[in-house]
Amino acid sequence: MPTNRTKREDILDSALKLFAERGFDATTIPMIAGDARVGAGTIYRYFENKEVLVNTLFQHYVQAFKGMLEEEYPQESSSREQFHHLFQRMVQFTNEHEHALYFIKTHNGAYFLNESSRKQFSCLWKILRDFLDKGKERGEIRQLPSLALIAIIFGGFLELEQLIRSEELEASRDLLHGVEESCWDAVRHHH
Amino acid sequence: MPTNRTKREDILDSALKLFAERGFDATTIPMIAGDARVGAGTIYRYFENKEVLVNTLFQHYVQAFKGMLEEEYPQESSSREQFHHLFQRMVQFTNEHEHALYFIKTHNGAYFLNESSRKQFSCLWKILRDFLDKGKERGEIRQLPSLALIAIIFGGFLELEQLIRSEELEASRDLLHGVEESCWDAVRHHH
DNA sequence: CAAAACGGAATGAATGTTCATTCCGTAATT
DNA sequence: AATTACGGAATGAACATTCATTCCGTTTTG
Numbered sequence: 452m453p454t455n456r457t458k459r460e461d462i463l464d465s466a467l468k469l470f471a472e473r474g475f476d477a478t479t480i481p482m483i484a485g486d487a488r489v490g491a492g493t494i495y496r497y498f499e500n501k502e503v504l505v506n507t508l509f510q511h512y513v514q515a516f517k518g519m520l521e522e523e524y525p526q527e528s529s530s531r532e533q534f535h536h537l538f539q540r541m542v543q544f545t546n547e548h549e550h551a552l553y554f555i556k557t558h559n560g561a562y563f564l565n566e567s568s569r570k571q572f573s574c575l576w577k578i579l580r581d582f583l584d585k586g587k588e589r590g591e592i593r594q595l596p597s598l599a600l601i602a603i604i605f606g607g608f609l610e611l612e613q614l615i616r617s618e619e620l621e622a623s624r625d626l627l628h629g630v631e632e633s634c635w636d637a638v639r640h641h642h
Numbered sequence: 643m644p645t646n647r648t649k650r651e652d653i654l655d656s657a658l659k660l661f662a663e664r665g666f667d668a669t670t671i672p673m674i675a676g677d678a679r680v681g682a683g684t685i686y687r688y689f690e691n692k693e694v695l696v697n698t699l700f701q702h703y704v705q706a707f708k709g710m711l712e713e714e715y716p717q718e719s720s721s722r723e724q725f726h727h728l729f730q731r732m733v734q735f736t737n738e739h740e741h742a743l744y745f746i747k748t749h750n751g752a753y754f755l756n757e758s759s760r761k762q763f764s765c766l767w768k769i770l771r772d773f774l775d776k777g778k779e780r781g782e783i784r785q786l787p788s789l790a791l792i793a794i795i796f797g798g799f800l801e802l803e804q805l806i807r808s809e810e811l812e813a814s815r816d817l818l819h820g821v822e823e824s825c826w827d828a829v830r831h832h833h
Numbered sequence: 834c835a836a837a838a839c840g841g842a843a844t845g846a847a848t849g850t851t852c853a854t855t856c857c858g859t860a861a862t863t
Numbered sequence: 864a865a866t867t868a869c870g871g872a873a874t875g876a877a878c879a880t881t882c883a884t885t886c887c888g889t890t891t892t893g
Contacts (some may be wrong), residue, residue, distance in 0.1 A: 476667030490870030610797030
């Protein structure tokens, strides 16, 4: 139980960045230590091993993202407004934690994730599935498996995030609004 | 120029599968050799090293995919028909080379890709960009950066492919048709 | 035509390197 | 002064790559 929380967070921040940029296997402990300006051994004071570190990170951000999506969720509004809420929160979350969503997505399903990480992740999917299922009942959302719709929204959004991070696109208000519109047209029911 | 092409292809097939499933860094040469039923040393008879192997694979499938998209491309048709062509070919390519698109996508931008691989990849993007740019001029495609639209189509499609491979979804005719419709609605211009 | 010699393909044990993890002397904190 | 935190060299395991050897189809020789 460290009295000084800073080192632990430095390590987590560096690990998040490196895992997102290079992937788990291509990121070495000495790399993380160097980036966090910490001795390699210090990492083992806070995390039992590399797998515990990556699972901690994964669960932390899945949890945080879930919280962000659920907070002030407009339970009673139309699917369009609910979609707007979810999309906005996705953007906000990305702004606050630059690499987090990309890290989650690229490391989801990986061999080193433990039971608990997998469970938490499927619980995140559930939020989106519930939104879509309810929208389909109301006839506001396209009749397609929710998993497929989530794939389209999330896949598209994360691909976009990558382009913005690599500075091939700029995250202007216009662009984000346009992408929201485009994703909404992908999932909504058309007459 | 080997007289027997089989071993080289066995190696390439195994490498594609393993790179797609586990990623470049988590895939070891002995793993590939084992899967291909070949001695580890044999791999070095055909490929100078692991990086050359992955670049060969990458370029091969980017090239093949490009060829598949361009063949019989309906240059004179409407954007809708052109989109249908591209989407169909994407599906067909995935059927013929189970892991290829996912491998390309997950390894694009990786640190071990050489200049030539990167060049080939951007040339693949160009095909899609030209289609979208022309469609925008005609007012049939949404006014959004082509890169962003490509991200939405490709991101969504590949996310979907993953779900199908992991058997969370079944690739029925209905599903593919629905997804095509959904992606088209994401990129087309709405009145 | 049989037998011996040849040569390239294939192998997997051996090599050197890189990594995750441990260990221990030093610095900071109480 | 004792306890805890830290750093980075040390360790052993796992890896990519190499290499001496085997294998096998073809060619040469007697």
